[in-house]
Amino acid sequence: MQDIFIISDNILSPIGSTTAENFEQLKKKVSGIKKYNNTLLSDAPFSASLFSENINFIKNSRQSYTRFEQLLIASIEEALNKSNVNAANKKTVLIISTTKGNISLLEAEAITPDLEKRISLSASAKLIAEYFGFINKPVIISNACVSGIVAILTGMRLIQSGQYENAVVAGADVISKFVLSGFQAFQATSAEPCKPFDVNRNGITLGEGAATVVISSKPKRSQNIKVLAGAVSNDANHISAPSRTGEELSYAITKTLNDAHLSAKDIDFISAHGTATIYNDEMEAKAITLANLQDTPANSLKGYYGHTLGAAGLIESIISIHSLKENIVIPTLGFEEIGVTNSINICTDLLRGNFKNCLKTASGFGGCNAAVVFGK
Amino acid sequence: MFAKKFITAYCRISNDSIYKNGNVLFENKGVEVQTFLLSAYKHFDINYSRFYKMDNLSKLGWLASEMLLKDNFQKEKYKPEEIGIILSNANASLDTDEKYFAGIKDIPSPSLFVYTLPNIVTGEICIRNNFKGEDAFFVSDKFDSDFIKNYVAGLMDRNILQACICGWVELLREEYKVVLFLIEKSKTDNAISFSKENMNKIFDNQNEEM
Numbered sequence: 001m002q003d004i005f006i007i008s009d010n011i012l013s014p015i016g017s018t019t020a021e022n023f024e025q026l027k028k029k030v031s032g033i034k035k036y037n038n039t040l041l042s043d044a045p046f047s048a049s050l051f052s053e054n055i056n057f058i059k060n061s062r063q064s065y066t067r068f069e070q071l072l073i074a075s076i077e078e079a080l081n082k083s084n085v086n087a088a089n090k091k092t093v094l095i096i097s098t099t100k101g102n103i104s105l106l107e108a109e110a111i112t113p114d115l116e117k118r119i120s121l122s123a124s125a126k127l128i129a130e131y132f133g134f135i136n137k138p139v140i141i142s143n144a145c146v147s148g149i150v151a152i153l154t155g156m157r158l159i160q161s162g163q164y165e166n167a168v169v170a171g172a173d174v175i176s177k178f179v180l181s182g183f184q185a186f187q188a189t190s191a192e193p194c195k196p197f198d199v200n201r202n203g204i205t206l207g208e209g210a211a212t213v214v215i216s217s218k219p220k221r222s223q224n225i226k227v228l229a230g231a232v233s234n235d236a237n238h239i240s241a242p243s244r245t246g247e248e249l250s251y252a253i254t255k256t257l258n259d260a261h262l263s264a265k266d267i268d269f270i271s272a273h274g275t276a277t278i279y280n281d282e283m284e285a286k287a288i289t290l291a292n293l294q295d296t297p298a299n300s301l302k303g304y305y306g307h308t309l310g311a312a313g314l315i316e317s318i319i320s321i322h323s324l325k326e327n328i329v330i331p332t333l334g335f336e337e338i339g340v341t342n343s344i345n346i347c348t349d350l351l352r353g354n355f356k357n358c359l360k361t362a363s364g365f366g367g368c369n370a371a372v373v374f375g376k
Numbered sequence: 377m378f379a380k381k382f383i384t385a386y387c388r389i390s391n392d393s394i395y396k397n398g399n400v401l402f403e404n405k406g407v408e409v410q411t412f413l414l415s416a417y418k419h420f421d422i423n424y425s426r427f428y429k430m431d432n433l434s435k436l437g438w439l440a441s442e443m444l445l446k447d448n449f450q451k452e453k454y455k456p457e458e459i460g461i462i463l464s465n466a467n468a469s470l471d472t473d474e475k476y477f478a479g480i481k482d483i484p485s486p487s488l489f490v491y492t493l494p495n496i497v498t499g500e501i502c503i504r505n506n507f508k509g510e511d512a513f514f515v516s517d518k519f520d521s522d523f524i525k526n527y528v529a530g531l532m533d534r535n536i537l538q539a540c541i542c543g544w545v546e547l548l549r550e551e552y553k554v555v556l557f558l559i560e561k562s563k564t565d566n567a568i569s570f571s572k573e574n575m576n577k578i579f580d581n582q583n584e585e586m
Contacts, residue, residue: 099493106477120467122517140515142468143495150512161530181480182489232510236502240490248508251457365490366499368511
C-alpha cells in the first residue's frame, strides 16, 4: 500500500492554539480543565475544558460563522499555512469530523426549516470549503467518539484509492447545554476532573477543541510521520455500553497491526481513549491485554483536554505523532492507582526513549471501535 | 483484478410503502411515520422488543435492514467481522436532537440522548445481526452514490469486508426515506452489478412497479 504522510497539523484547544503550544503545555502537565458555575450550561457546578466565551477565533470575516465553524476554520488555516497543500487543487479533499456540529443553535433560536438547514453539517462544510477555496465536495463523518480516527482512515483510503493526493482532515465539537445535559443525564460525567484508568474514576469530563491533520501521498520532509494502517469494528452488543469482553476493539487493534505488518512488540506506546468511565476503561484494558499490549506504555489525554468528542481522535493522534517526533510519551494526568481488572501499563511520568510506532484507539456510542497506527 | 461486486438485494422505504428488490412488500398510506413504522413491524410479525425503544430514525433504518436481509441473506457464509455497514444522510440525528432538546427544560432523558447520534442506527443493525465489521456514518446534503460506491468497493477490494450494507437513511419529522443495498462478491439470482448508476436508479425508484 501507498505510504501516507502527516505533513502538517494543528491543535486548537483551551491550552494552546498550535500543536507546539499544546505539546509544551502537556509536557508541563498543564490541563485545560476547570470547575465552572455556569447556569447557562448546567444547573449544577461541573468540570470541563472550555474556551473563554468571548474569544474570537477568526478576525475580519464578512461572513458570520458559528463557534463550531470558527474553530474549524482557525485550526484548518494554521495547518494549511504550514503545509504546501493547495486547497483549490482538484487532488485535495476536505474531511470534517464532528459529533454534534452546530447543535447549539437549537438553544438560541426557534426551530424553522431555515434553522434546520443552518444546523445541517453540510451547510457548515460548504461554508468552510468556500472559505479556503476547496473545489471538491467535503466529506463529513459523524460516527460518535471514533469520528476523528475514522476521518483519518477515510483520508488515508481516499488517497490510496488514487482519487486524491492530499486530505485535510479536521474535527471540532463545542460543549453546549445540549451535550452537557445529555452526558449528565447519563450519569456519565464526573464533578471533578476525570481520572482515566484510576481506581477512583467516576466519569468523563467534557472538553472543547479542534484539530487538523494534513495528510498526503507526497512527503514534505523525510522525517514526516506516516499513517501506517487502521481498522474499525463494532461490538454488536449495546448502543451505549461498551463490549463486556473487549474482543471487538482488540480485533480492530490486531487488524491494524497486521495491516501495518507490525507485531505487538513493535508498538512503543498507546494513546488510549481512556474516558474515565468505569466501563470504557475496563473494556479498553481488556482489549489492550487481548492484543498482547498490556506491558506497552499507555496514556489517556482526557485529563488535559477532557473528552472533545469529534475532535478527540484527531487531537490525541496529533499529540501521539509529536510524541514520536520528540521521543517523549505524555503522562496520564489524573491517574494515580490502577483501577481496571486487566492491569495495563499506564504512563504516569514523562517517558523518554527511542520510539518508532504508536497505536491510537477510540470507542464510542453505537458500539463502534477504531484503531490507527502511526510510525516513522 | 478485484472480484466483482453485486447488489444482491435492496430495500426502499418511502411514501408509506416498503419495497424490496423492486416489489412492494407493504403499504399503509396516509398515516403518521410513527404509526407507519409500527404497523410495518407488526405486519411482518417480527418479535424484537428493542424496536420499541428505538427512535424513529433507528426504527426506519432497522426495519429496512430486516427487509433487506430476510429470506435471501446467508449470514453464515461470513465471519461477523467481515460484514460492515456504511450509511449516510442529510440531517444526522436532528429529528431526535429536537425531541431531546425540547425535554431538557424538565428532565433530560438519557434514553433519548443516546439516539442523538446518527450512527446509533448502525449499532442497532449490528446488535440485531451480530455484524462486527467496519462501520461509518457520512453526512451529505443528498445521496452521493459515487462516494458510497467507491468507499464500499474499496473496503471490499481490500478484503476489509466481504459483505456490506450501505445506503441512505433519512428522517426528519414526517419526511423520511431509506434505501439500503446489500453488497456481496458472489452473484445470486437477480443480483445486479454494483454501480452508481444502478444505485441511482434504485434510489430514484425507476425500477419499481408503481
